[in-house]
Amino acid sequence: MTGERVHELAWLDRAARGVTRHWLLLLNTFAVLYAALPWISPLLQGAGFARLGRLIFALYGATCHQLPERSFFVGGYQVCYCHRCTALYSTIAAAGLIYGLARWRSPLPTHLLAWAALPILVDGLWHMADDALPGLGLRSTVNAVGSVNFWARIVTGVLFGAAAVWWLYPRLARELQHV
Numbered sequence: 001m002t003g004e005r006v007h008e009l010a011w012l013d014r015a016a017r018g019v020t021r022h023w024l025l026l027l028n029t030f031a032v033l034y035a036a037l038p039w040i041s042p043l044l045q046g047a048g049f050a051r052l053g054r055l056i057f058a059l060y061g062a063t064c065h066q067l068p069e070r071s072f073f074v075g076g077y078q079v080c081y082c083h084r085c086t087a088l089y090s091t092i093a094a095a096g097l098i099y100g101l102a103r104w105r106s107p108l109p110t111h112l113l114a115w116a117a118l119p120i121l122v123d124g125l126w127h128m129a130d131d132a133l134p135g136l137g138l139r140s141t142v143n144a145v146g147s148v149n150f151w152a153r154i155v156t157g158v159l160f161g162a163a164a165v166w167w168l169y170p171r172l173a174r175e176l177q178h179v
Helices: 003-021 023-046 050-060 083-100 108-130 150-174
Strands: 070-073 077-082
Touching: 003 023, 003 083, 023 070, 023 083, 023 108, 023 150, 050 077, 070 083, 077 083, 083 108, 083 150, 108 150
Parallel strands: none
Antiparallel strands: 070 077
């Protein structure tokens, strides 16, 4: 490789070192923005910036079903994701910030992450089955805030979000300190 080519690629090396050095800041910034934007969308719509609010809403449609009966509303406008996603992504953001303060070194064992994933998996599949076959009456169709379904979504989202951060962040810290 010529000296000129090496010089051209030096910026890539600096960028990679910056990412590995500041991975927690970057990841937490992304998590906080991802958790906050769904709440900003209805505020924008209410303030007269409907196109921008709807654009944000549409972007989150790729990651959430956005059923109105399973979502929060702000000022009469729907938040971009459902109760479960609200709990999941808000917990990931909060747990990431807590990790930034505490920096615990021991990651959650993988088998415990699997156990933490089980309730959200069962609850989600149960909802899908109930939606697909409502005549079976697998679950109550009441989805109001305060119902059993609401709390099941919140608790499973919080449990898995916290477990995912506890499993991943210490591993990332350990691996990236050697780079």
